Structures are given as structure tokens and as C-alpha cells.
Amino acid sequence: MAYSSGNHAQAVAYAARAAGVPATIVIDESAPALKIEATRALGADVRVVPLDRREAAAKELAVELGASLIPPFDHPDVIAGQGTIGLEIAEDLPSVAVVLVPISGGGLASGIGVAVKALCPGAAVFGVEPELAADARDSLRAGELVRWPAEQRVQTSADGLRAEPSELTFAHLRTVLDGILTVSEAEIQSTVGLLARRARLVAEPSGAVAPAAYLHRASELPAGPTVAVVSGGNIDPALFDQILRDTPPGG
Amino acid sequence: MAYSSGNHAQAVAYAARAAGVPATIVIDESAPALKIEATRALGADVRVVPLDRREAAAKELAVELGASLIPPFDHPDVIAGQGTIGLEIAEDLPSVAVVLVPISGGGLASGIGVAVKALCPGAAVFGVEPELAADARDSLRAGELVRWPAEQRVQTSADGLRAEPSELTFAHLRTVLDGILTVSEAEIQSTVGLLARRARLVAEPSGAVAPAAYLHRASELPAGPTVAVVSGGNIDPALFDQILRDTPPGG
Numbered sequence: 395m396a397y398s399s400g401n402h403a404q405a406v407a408y409a410a411r412a413a414g415v416p417a418t419i420v421i422d423e424s425a426p427a428l429k430i431e432a433t434r435a436l437g438a439d440v441r442v443v444p445l446d447r448r449e450a451a452a453k454e455l456a457v458e459l460g461a462s463l464i465p466p467f468d469h470p471d472v473i474a475g476q477g478t479i480g481l482e483i484a485e486d487l488p489s490v491a492v493v494l495v496p497i498s499g500g501g502l503a504s505g506i507g508v509a510v511k512a513l514c515p516g517a518a519v520f521g522v523e524p525e526l527a528a529d530a531r532d533s534l535r536a537g538e539l540v541r542w543p544a545e546q547r548v549q550t551s552a553d554g555l556r557a558e559p560s561e562l563t564f565a566h567l568r569t570v571l572d573g574i575l576t577v578s579e580a581e582i583q584s585t586v587g588l589l590a591r592r593a594r595l596v597a598e599p600s601g602a603v604a605p606a607a608y609l610h611r612a613s614e615l616p617a618g619p620t621v622a623v624v625s626g627g628n629i630d631p632a633l634f635d636q637i638l639r640d641t642p643p644g645g
Numbered sequence: 646m647a648y649s650s651g652n653h654a655q656a657v658a659y660a661a662r663a664a665g666v667p668a669t670i671v672i673d674e675s676a677p678a679l680k681i682e683a684t685r686a687l688g689a690d691v692r693v694v695p696l697d698r699r700e701a702a703a704k705e706l707a708v709e710l711g712a713s714l715i716p717p718f719d720h721p722d723v724i725a726g727q728g729t730i731g732l733e734i735a736e737d738l739p740s741v742a743v744v745l746v747p748i749s750g751g752g753l754a755s756g757i758g759v760a761v762k763a764l765c766p767g768a769a770v771f772g773v774e775p776e777l778a779a780d781a782r783d784s785l786r787a788g789e790l791v792r793w794p795a796e797q798r799v800q801t802s803a804d805g806l807r808a809e810p811s812e813l814t815f816a817h818l819r820t821v822l823d824g825i826l827t828v829s830e831a832e833i834q835s836t837v838g839l840l841a842r843r844a845r846l847v848a849e850p851s852g853a854v855a856p857a858a859y860l861h862r863a864s865e866l867p868a869g870p871t872v873a874v875v876s877g878g879n880i881d882p883a884l885f886d887q888i889l890r891d892t893p894p895g896g
Contacts, residue, residue: 590847591847594846594847594848594878595845595846595847596841596842596845596846596847597845627845631886631889631890632886634885634886634889635882635883635885635886635889638882638885638886639882
């Protein structure tokens with residue numbers, strides 16, 4: 395079983411189905427209906443709880459069910475798995491100068507950062523957060539975990555980036571990141587439209603923050619070959635339609 | 646200047662703007678508004694004519710304006726340029742067994758077919774057409790160009806696949822193709838949805854026929870590593886929205 399904002403949920407449900415074992419997934423009530431439906435469509439038993447109850451509810455349920463809990467980021471194996479994206483970056487673009495990675499719980503950035511720093515020590519690795527959920531940036535500045543209330547974090551449209559780093563991921567982030575940039579909601583949404591129109595990629599808001607930082611924070615980034623990790627394509631069709639209609643053709 | 650169903654139009658307009666020269670593009674009136682707007686947004690002077698007048702109108706206008714005409718497929722240089730996709734396929738997947746390519750005027754399939762057969766002689770190359778615009782399939786069967794009336798060809802939602810092969814492209818297709826498959830409108834549309842949901846790719850109907858054939862004509866294809874060329878992502882937002890809503894989550 396697992397807890398998740400919806401993307402890890404689908405990954406665990408998919409893997410469980412492939413392995414022929416049951417999956418129970420705790421998703422927070424602020425997740426888009428699309429992610430909940432998609433997780434159910436993969437055969438998982440989905441339980442919906444408030445965002446700040448997610449992890450605790452999953453842990454209680456794991457004990458009750460005698461199930462193995464696969465956390466979305468707070469585990470060395472999960473971080474290592476997410477780090478394989480860093481291995482791919484190093485293999486595909488050994489001359490990479492800058493890597494931009496979205497930050498929620500920080501597992502993706504931890505894993506990618508470790509891999510990139512090991513294989514391409516000259517490359518800078520930046521995390522990217524929505525301005526409305528910039529708790530990891532504040533934590534990095536303060537040198538310790540700074541908590542943002544859940545009711546504040548749910549305000550970003552990047553619903554996959556509302557989690558907070560753990561002690562484990564924060565220890566990684568302090569070591570491997572060169573900094574954290576933030577992007578506005580308008581920048582996130584226009585980047586979703588631009589990715590669809592120009593790169594022909596379906597990205598959800600959470601998946602668009604890294605290219606949004608590339609487009610709108612260039613002055614804060616080193617020059618050179620840049621990789622922006624687009625992680626998450628589960629966008630609500632109504633939101634996607636609205637963004638596509640608002641994005642000018644050729645824009 | 647150029648004539649086009651809308652995708653070549655944007656390519657020529659883009660290249661002309663980059664080169665700092667004016668572009669006049671003749672597009673047929675059955676093209677989606679999106680493609681016409683996008684071509685205008687790239688700075689081109691767009692003239693809209695009926696489908697069966699497109700090529701003739703462009704030729705007359707080229708004489709009148711003293712402009713160079715860049716045809717969408719009926720020229721060795723254009724075919725060679727489109728064939729670079731075949732070079733990429735051979736480089737990225739030398740073990741390729743099957744290549745599926747959409748067919749309209751046949752330039753893309755001619756170029757890719759020549760490149761693939763030269764570099765991967767064991768690979769089979771199949772063209773794919775909508776059932777509603779299967780003139781190239783009929784031509785291949787008859788051994789000579791078979792014409793379908795324009796009012797018949799405009800019925801497919803794959804608006805980029807309504808052109809007909811020329812003598813030049815047909816000579817290539819007879820040499821390099823192992824066959825032509827057709828797909829239904831329902832198969833095309835469901836594949837647009839599946840590409841968006843599962844591959845996170847924005848494809849227009851014309852761009853989805855090759856993966857549609859892979860999904861729905863497997864019994865007519867050799868086994869082995871298969872490449873389906875997705876060519877065209879200029880989809881009308883309203884149609885895309887409708888298809889996404891009709892495609893089940895996880896489907």
C-alpha cells in the first residue's frame with residue numbers, strides 16, 4: 395500500500411496489478427478526481443483523507459491490514475529508483491550544465507541530484523517549487539525544515555507538489571542542490587500550454603514547473619545545456635482545455 | 646511560398662521568418678482554423694482555397710509573385726528531408742523490424758522508406774491511411790495512381806492526410822513499401838486519447854494513424870521492434886478536449 399498525491403498512487407497500483415497483489419492507496423482529498431479515478435481503474439482500493447492526515451492514515455492502515463507501505467519519497471530505495479532519471483540524463487547528455495527538478499517531498503530531486511553530482515560533477519542541480527508551496531526553499535535558506543501549513547500548500551494548482559521534505563530527503567537536498575527557484579501560478583499554466591503546443595507534451599501543472607523555471611528564471615541560472623525534468627502528465631481535461639484555449643496558436 | 650494542409654505551411658512560415666524572407670501559403674478551406682491561425686501567427690500571408698484548387702492556385706500565385714514554390718511532398722529535396730526521420734530510426738533502433746508511416750501525398754513515407762530500406766534492409770515499412778482517404782492503398786493495389794474525389798477525402802478527421810501521391814512519390818512507394826494498412830475514424834480518435842493519456846503526447850488525428858495501426862492491425866504486421874511515426878500535433882483544442890473526456894482514465 396501507499397500514500398500519494400496521485401502519481402505515486404498510480405505507479406504503485408500499476409506495479410501491484412502487474413505483480414498480482416492487492417493495493418490500498420491513501421490519497422488526499424485535494425487531489426484531482428482524475429488521479430483518484432485512474433488509480434481505481436488500475437484496481438487499487440483508494441481511501442480519501444485530508445492532506446495533513448495522509449501519511450498517518452496510511453501508516454495506521456498498513457498496520458491494520460498487515461500491508462507493506464511504499465512511501466512516495468521518504469525511503470532510500472524510492473530515492474534511488476527516482477535517481478535513475480539522473481543516470482539517464484548523464485548518459486544522454488554528458489555535457490549537461492544545469493538540471494531543473496520539481497520539488498514536493500524531495501525524493502525525485504534527492505535521487506536525481508545524487509546521480510547527476512556523481513556522474514557530472516560540473517553540473518548545477520536546482521529544485522523548482524511553486525511560489526504557493528515554497529517550503530523547501532525556506533527550509534534550505536533556514537538550514538532546517540520549515541513547515542508550511544497544509545491549507546497554504548493546497549493553494550497551488552500544482553497538486554503533486556504539496557508535500558513537504560522529510561529529514562531524509564532534506565539531508566539530501568542540502569548536499570546536492572545548488573538552489574531552489576520558485577515559479578508563479580501564471581508561469582506554470584502558460585508553460586503547460588507551451589509544452590502542449592510546442593513540445594507536444596501533456597504535462598500537469600506539477601510537471602511544468604521545471605521548464606517554467608527555465609523559461610522565466612534564466613537570469614538566475616548558469617548558462618549551458620539544460621535539462622528540465624517534466625514529471626507528471628495527469629491533468630484534468632477541463633483545466634487542460636482551458637489552458638489550451640488561453641494559449642495563443644504558435645505560442 | 647507553399648501549399649499545404651497546414652503542417653508544412655507552418656514549417657515553411659517558420660523557416661521563412663527565421664531567414665527573414667516573406668512567405669505566402671495556400672491552405673485549403675477544409676484545414677482546421679488552428680492551423681491557419683498558427684501559420685498566420687508565424688507571419689505568413691495565408692490564402693484559403695478549396696482543396697482541389699490548392700496546388701493550382703499556389704502555382705499561379707508563385708508565377709504572379711515571382712516566388713519559389715516549396716511543395717509539401719512532390720520534390721526530391723523535400724522527400725530527402727523527410728527521410729532524415731528514417732536515418733534517426735536506423736540510428737536509434739538498428740534492430741527495428743517494422744516501421745509504420747502515415748501517408749498523404751506520400752513524401753514522408755517515400756523518404757523514410759528509402760532511408761530505412763537502405764540502412765535496415767530487413768525491416769518492413771508500411772504506410773497507414775484513414776479508411777476514408779485510402780487512395781494510396783488503392784493505387785498500390787492497382788499498380789497505378791487511383792484518384793479519390795476531393796469531397797470523399799475531406800471526410801476523414803485526419804485533415805493532414807487528404808492529399809494524393811504524385812507520380813514521383815508513387816514511384817517511391819511502389820519500391821519501398823511492404824504494404825498499406827487503413828484505420829477507422831474511431832480507431833484514430835481513440836488513439837489520440839491513448840497517446841495523450843499514456844504516452845503524454847499531443848497528436849492530431851493525422852499524427853495518430855501509425856500507432857492506431859500498431860494497436861489495431863497487429864495481426865497484419867510482422868512481429869518485432871516496431872516504430873510508429875507520430876507526425877502532426879496541431880489538434881483543435883475543442884476536438885482534443887472531447888476526445889480526452891471520452892477516453893477512460895487509465896485507458
